[in-house]
Structure formats: C-alpha cells, structure tokens
Amino acid sequence: MTEGGLVLVHAHPDDESITTGGVIALYRRRGVPVTVVTCTLGEEGEVIGERWAGLTADRADQLGGYRILELTRALAELDAAPPRFLGGAGRWRDSGMAGTASAANPRAFIHSGSEAVNELVQILLELRPRVVVGYDPRGGYGHPDHIRAHEVATDAVRLAAEKGWDTPKFYWTVTDGAMLGAHTAALAGRTADKLPGALPPGWRLPAEGELASVPSETVTTTIEVSEVLAAKRAALRAHATQVLVAPSGRDFALSNYVAQPVLPEEHFILVRGPRGPVGSDGREHDLFAGL
Template sequence: MSRRLLLVHAHPDDETITTGGTMARYAADGAEVVLVTCTLGEEGEIIPPELAGLGSWAADQLGGYRSGELSAALRALGVTGHRFLGGIGGWRDSGMAGTPAAEHPRAFATGPLDKQVRQLRAIVDEVRPDVLVTYNAFGGYGHPDHIRAHEITMAVADAARRVFHIASGGGALLPPEAPATEITTTIDIRPYLAAKIAALRAHATQVTVNPPEFALSNGVPQPIADGEYYTLVRGPRQGAETDLFGGLA
C-alpha cells in the first residue's frame, strides 16, 4: 500500500524539533513524506554570535540562511519532499504576538486566510496524503504562525472530499501538563535518533545540541526524547497507538 504523510510546519526547525524522528521513520519505511514550511523563520533569534548580522534587526538575511539549514536537516532525515507555502519567501515569519513583525505585509499569521488555504489545498491535491500532521489549536505554545498553520490545515481537511488521518502535537509541542488521554499515538524514534540529532545540528542558528539534550536560544536544556507524541484528531483509532497510518486500509 502506498502511504503518504504530509506535515504542515510554521518555520524551519519546527519540523525537526517536534516531528523529526517521525519523518525519518516513515521515510526509511518507504512512505512518501512531504513537508510544507509556511515561512522562512526570518524573525528567529540567532545563537552563534558571528551570525548575528543576519537578523531581521540587521541585514535581514536570516530567512535565506535558514532555508539552507532546512535543506541540510531534511537530507539528514532522509526526506526529499518539501514545499514552501506560496513559494519560497511567499509568507514571512510573523514573530510572537504583539511584535511589530505582525504588521509586515507578508506576515503569515495576519495574511489572507482564504489565499493560504487555496495554496495548501493545491499541495494536498498534488500529494494526496493519507495522513496530515500539524499543530493543535493553540499552536503548541501559542505562536501565531503555528496557530495559523493549524487553521489552514483544518480548513483544507474540512473542505476535502477525502478522509484523512489528522494528528496534532508532536514531541515538544504537546504541553507538558496535557493529560495522558490526549496522547493517542506514540512514535518510537529510538532507531532514528541519530538522524534527528544530525537534523537538529543542521539548524545551528536556532538550536544547540548536546545529546541527550538540546537547547533553543534561551539556553534551557530540553531532552531529546525517545518518542514523539500525537493526538489523533480525525480517523480510525484502531491500530493508531503506535502508527500514524494505523487503521488505514
């Protein structure tokens, strides 16, 4: 059976931090894995001091640099399918809520929802995925771009004349205080940890890696977990406890 997995993420590095092991697993298993990245992450903070001049507050070249990091990360994960929503640079990182970045004319979170839905629908019609993965309604931790990614993914799924498995969450995006009943699928990524670690290292402007931990620009260590965790929003649950494709004929 042909299996197709499509993941919708907001910025480069989100895919690796939250779903990298899952992507590596299914790519290795022969599934078609396609990532949709909605922005270039232009508003991200920068960890290496020597690259600080790339920032939006300086040369504003971080987005292009992060697209190269993303390409390297996908190679490490064994994933060849990738699209930027609306084309590369089509939508811009909106920054956190209340920041001036949200006023940019290409800001993803404040852009026209109907246009973004059409763009994602075109990708879904092309790929014809069996499983869609995105964030929960809160965007994992409330980032406006993550919330918009959830909104457009659900809008496309609601309008489609097909039945998808739809899963939300993924690794660090699931709130630590979430009750265990919200987790319906656990993907064992232990065989793919080396690939995930290599992909994390590819995102060097955003992530420092010291296995078994990694840290973002705030320097707070986070574990590189053995599993990635999802909530099945739609689709048959039988067999979905350990497989995002579980229950599909």
C-alpha cells in the same frame, strides 16, 4: 507523484526536526513518501551566538534565506523530500511574537487568509497523503504562526475533502507531559550528581510548565523513534542558527539555552480518521494504523 504518503505542516524551519524529526526519519526508512510543508522562512527568529548575529531581521535581514539552507540540510539528514514552502519560498513572512512590529507586516503569515488555505489544498490534492500532521489549537507553545498553521491545516484538510481528496487521518503533533517531565527530572538528577549527560555549561533547566506539553491522557498515539535518533540529532544540528545539541545528544536548546530532552518517542493526537489498533497503553503506535 507518489500517493499515500505523509504530509507535515510546520510554521518555521527547525519546527519539523524538533517536534517530528523522528517520525519523518522513521517513515522514510519504511519507504513512505514524506513531504514537509513550511509556512514561512523564520525571518524573525533569534540566533545563537555572534557568528550568525548579522543575519537577523534588525540587521541584514538575511536569516530567512539562510534558514532555507538549514532546512534543506535537515531534511536531507532525515531522508525527506526537499523543502516545500507554502505559496513558494518567501510568500509569507514570519509574524514574530504577538504585539511586535513584525506582526503588523502585511506579508506576515498571520494575515495569510484564504490564500494560504487554498495553497495547502492544492498540495493535498496533488500528493493525496494518507496522513497529515499539523499543530494543536495552541500551536504547541502559542506562537502566532503556529496557531495560524493549525488553522490553515485544519481548514485545508476539510476543504480538500470537498474537492476530491479526503485525507484518511489527521493528527496534531504534541508532547506528552509525563514523558517530558520524566526526562527533565533525569537531566536534573544527572546534573545534581555531576554524572555524564549533565546540563552543559551556560544552559539551564526549564521552569515548571515552561516547556509546552499536553496531559498524557489526551495523547492518542505514541511513535517510538529510538532507532532513528541519530538522524533526528543530525537534523537538529543542521539548524545551527537556532538549535544547540548537547554533547551527550540527550538534550538540545534554543537561543534561550533552556534544556529540552531529545525524547525517544514522538506524540500525537488523532483528530480525524479511524483509530487503529492500540497497545497495552491504550495508544496507537503507527500513524497509518487502521488504514
């Protein structure tokens, strides 16, 4: 197995494309081995439209299996390795939102305990990545599985260092609030003026603070992904049960039809390892900078 690559730890299929699809495609274009470790099959997810309604957990409960196919297609669009599921496909189930019946399922990922950490440690010892990407302590937007994925990744990076592989750099994937606000405002302006790229029918603009982001001053690393946005959009479209991409390609929406911009940058916070050279904005522009 090739050493020195990039490992990303995500909670559900589609998270990899939404938050880090550009980085995956960019580093694959540069020849870097990229492995996405997905913690659940996303069985409790909502779906877009009646076409997929029979797959959901309250009906046929086949959504998780179908999302394996979507993830496989998305990773192929990004030129990444085939899906790799923590503990094997289906080992832990999507926990759903806090307080729901799905969260009480013993197989829910939030109950994964030390076994999940040990499974990820074994992957890190096998692949020996130079960079690992996980979530921040809020899991981005607060989903229990995202928070659990943050805990698992953090503990696994620490434990793997004790067992023989000290990951050189560990990041959280985040969204720069200022960048998100600027692109959302631009969409609102196009919509108000009825310009190309306006809000598609049935979609709505996000309310203030509705989309997860962090203060710009906390972001340490910005990766420009404009050159691979076509691949990112294709990966988003591959998750057809979960994601709609606007005809303009500038925005996407989930089952709530809240518009989110497809940003030309992806943002990270370095939490472990050497900070590399920075640009005039005071940020790194390469996840492998300084190695």
